[in-house]
Amino acid sequence: MCPDAELLSAWMDGEVPRPWSDRLSAHIGSCASCSAKVESWRLVSAKLKAGEPLDEAALVARLGRRLDASLAERPSAEAGPRLAKPGTSLSPWRGLRLQPGLAAAAAFALLLLGGLSGGLLAGLLSSGNRVAPATIASGSPGMETLVRYLEAQNAPLNITIQLPSVGSGQITGDPMIIKTPPIETVALPALGGGFQGSAGRSPSEPGNPGP
């Protein structure tokens, strides 16, 4: 009996341990149907890898120089990925888990990356120019200051709220939105009603699909 095709594919990838791999090799050597299967996958693999060879060393070297240049531009001395200390929360949203009272007590470093022209990454990619992060608050600005600052902004912002790496405060609660958009007084146009003449619709009937 022929082995499962999945197993043959795994065998081709060197993922079948001994002694099963030896038995499979023997079987494939003597079975036309199984060896044809493996051959067809090898063809797929060869086709995928066809073409010009990559000058990997040159590319890696170029990348190294470019990263060096990018790192030299970095304002922060703390480069590198952050490795979490044992026992700390590993959620990527950790920095966003804020409760107003406690958060105000924590020391903030608020980096505002100008939301101009598509943001930081787009800027980096298109021209190599980086949008300089503006640190508007450090130390303990308090929640009031932050909220007031946010309310004064009219453009989209990328905000990084960075908690101290050696934390003394306890972080609890769920993420919450601290600034709500101004309440719209113009109702959305009703479905099928077009975009004309809907401005006068009362905002007290949202979602009302018109007559």
Place this chain on the structure above:
Amino acid sequence: MFSSEAPPGEKELRELYEATVPLLVRVAWRIAGTEEAAEDIVHEAFIRLLEKRIPFPSLDDAKFWLIRVVRNGALNHAKRKGREVRAYERWWQGEKVAAEPADRELLRSETEDEMRDLLERLPEKLRSVLVLKEYGEMSYREIGRALGITEGNVKVRAFRAREALLALMEEAKNVPRR
């Protein structure tokens, strides 16, 4: 690379860089198609790693994060480029009067582009596994960690991806491309 009086954290970055960059470059280049694009994509991934400051439990986790980001970036690039190339080809087919000489160079690059095109048509779940296997030369265990799936799942998807790609290749051979 990287200056010797590196600030704290750069040691990790250097380690991570050396452990992952050849793999990332291969994956990005194979999917995106040009060295230039591969360089941009891998560079962007490292910059994002620095900007986002995600706490990683270990360097391995950072490595798998990078692999995910590069894979996504390269796939997006290939998609965009594929659309541009197809639009150009439609125009070219209209303009062209005489048949092209069967240039080896041309044939080879067509195969490459065609494979990229077919790969793009695979469902994302299958494509990712195959790309990391064939281009990244990663083990099932590593692929599982990079994609957040079990080794058994990697095995199944590698097999299905091969079968699906084979079917697409057959189809492309028999049916004239529109």
